[in-house]
Amino acid sequence: MAQKYVLGYDSGTVSEPILWKLIKDFNIEVNILKASISPGLEGSLLVELHAEQNVDIEKALTWLAGIGVSCVSVAKRLTWDEEKCVDCGSCTGVCSSQTITMNRETWKIQVDKDKCVACGNCVKACPFGCYTLNFGE
């Protein structure tokens, strides 16, 4: 199954071509969804990792951690404060990944964190500060 992760690293600690290694050595399909790399400083990648067997992903994550790449599941990155939310819907128009949708029966917001691509639009669109996202922490 495919899962989205934010990989964070800095050039001082990571010198290896990590994506090439993930593909070649760990047999993982890598799909880059967002990349923010400042040459010679640090990188932050939003990637979707897919492998035939989950154990391959686990091995890859262990290897990444070992070489100093932080690796956090995106589903864990987006937080939504449901208590604070009034279901106004301002966030639903800016979410292209369909993570945040409006249930048009109950008119309540629904958040499916697995679909999140960490674009950050909801964080800015919410008038009540209900969303937080720490991309490339």
Add this chain to the structure above:
Amino acid sequence: MGEIKKSWDEINQKIASGSAVVITAEEAAAMSKESSPAEIAKKVDVVTTGTFGAMCSSGMFINFGHPEPPIRMEKLTLEGVPVFGGIAAVDAYIGATEVHPDISDFGGAHLIEKLIAGEELFLKAQGKGTDCYPRKEIETYISKETVNEMIMCNPRNAYQNYPAALNSTNKTLYTYMGTLLPSMLNINYSTSGCLSPLLNDPYFRTIGIGSPVFFGGAVGSIGWNGTQFNTKKPRNENGIPLSNAATLMLIGNAKEMKSDWIRAAYYYKYGTTLYIGVGFAIPVLDEDMAKHISVRNDQIETTICDYGLAGHPGIAKANYEELMSGSFALNGKKIRTAPLSSYRKARVLAEELKQAVIARNFPLSPPARFFPEHSAVKGLNIRTQKEGNK
């Protein structure tokens, strides 16, 4: 069978005897698919409406009480947010959109929200010192319990319809109509459709100066017509103005208001604003009123305006059934639509108001005076001091 007519008194007597039929405007809209206005006028006595959305032109008068010796408060802040002190000694006005000089997402709206929630705020005030008000400075804490009055007085609330917004430019715009993605990727709208208060009495037969209003969880009053009150906007065949038209000046006791219905908000790169719950109970006096209170989302239209162009010109017309469906087709392209006001909360409000009317906790009374029949909105011309006043 002659046309049905009911007076305010007759409807109030039915409420008093427990025999009045009270429904929400959403229920009335559903009823209109099967029943004629005459049938609805016969069956239904009162219809409740509601909206819960951003109302920027809002604020609160507050009277702090006098310290000993007293002070003529001239420059004031609450939690660092400037508060208007150009009225008598310890009176002040907290404007919802006044922003903290160093904290862009914190402002007057948050002060109002905190006061209603019962929190203490830090007050700092200065005056020049006069013979009658010798004190020059004060620093203290105030709360709902310590102050005399907290009177919400909002010059422009509850817009009768509002244009929907999109953005044709190639960069994101952050507006009071929310985040507008580039290349017309989304349309934002801000009206609770068939539940919207002023769309259920579009010619103001039952709503006017002095009308009771569900206001932030308390029973308030319409003080006057709101600012930028506009009777000149074109209407569709159902009497619905096709863009922002009438407005209300609302007054109420903020000490009685509830945190559920008053929420501080911040629009990114725009500023702070206040979300307020507003609703009316509308008597179904006759068939004409029955037709208005049962208006459906497909009969309520608005203009879609392009916020990417100067003057925000209208580029299309849409009805609320389309806008509320989640997408709108414009020039063959499907555009995602999103509300800015909470339809869930609007429903809850109309239902609460229905229960309040039935329990005789919300009064029904005719307006003391009606709104102006002719009122246009002017712009502002720019003239230099050199050109002088003419």
